[in-house]
Amino acid sequence: MNELDAALLSLLIKDSRLSFADIARQLGCSRAHARARVQALLEEGTVEQFTAVVNPEKLGKVTSTFVDLKVKSHVIEAVATELAAQPEVASLYIMSDLQSLHIHTLTDTQESFLAFAQKYLFGQPDIISVECKNLLKRVKHRRGGARL
Numbered sequence: 001m002n003e004l005d006a007a008l009l010s011l012l013i014k015d016s017r018l019s020f021a022d023i024a025r026q027l028g029c030s031r032a033h034a035r036a037r038v039q040a041l042l043e044e045g046t047v048e049q050f051t052a053v054v055n056p057e058k059l060g061k062v063t064s065t066f067v068d069l070k071v072k073s074h075v076i077e078a079v080a081t082e083l084a085a086q087p088e089v090a091s092l093y094i095m096s097d098l099q100s101l102h103i104h105t106l107t108d109t110q111e112s113f114l115a116f117a118q119k120y121l122f123g124q125p126d127i128i129s130v131e132c133k134n135l136l137k138r139v140k141h142r143r144g145g146a147r148l
Helices: 003-014 020-027 031-043 073-084 110-120
Strands: 063-071 089-094 100-107 127-134
Touching (some): 003 020, 003 031, 063 073, 073 089, 100 110
Antiparallel strands (some): 063 100, 063 127, 089 100
C-alpha cells in the first residue's frame, strides 16, 4: 500500500460519502485517479463496503453487554452462526483458542438481554461457560478502520 492509498483510506474512514472531487482535492490528484484508486481498493477487497455508523442509543439500545463464551470446539462454527443471526448480536468473534466466542450485544433493557441469554446461552449443551460484562462508559471506540 502506498502513501496515497493510505491517505485515501483515512479520508474514507472519516467520511465514506466524500465525492471523488473532494477526495482528489484533498489528496492533490485528479478526480479520475481518485475514482480509479477507490475502485481498485474495492476490487482487491481492501475496502469491503461503505456503511453508516449508527448510534445505538438513538435506537433505544442502551444496554451494551460483552459476552465471553466457552464452547465445545467441534461445534464452534455452528454456535457462532446461530448467535450471529440474532438481532441482539452487534459483533461476534471466534478467538484463537478455537473454543471461545467474544460477543457484543446491544439491547434496550437488562431484561431484554436476560431474555436473549435465557433463550440462546443458558442451558445450551454445547456452551461450557458464560461470562458477561455490561459497558459502563465508552472512552474510545473505532469508527471505521481496519476490521481485524
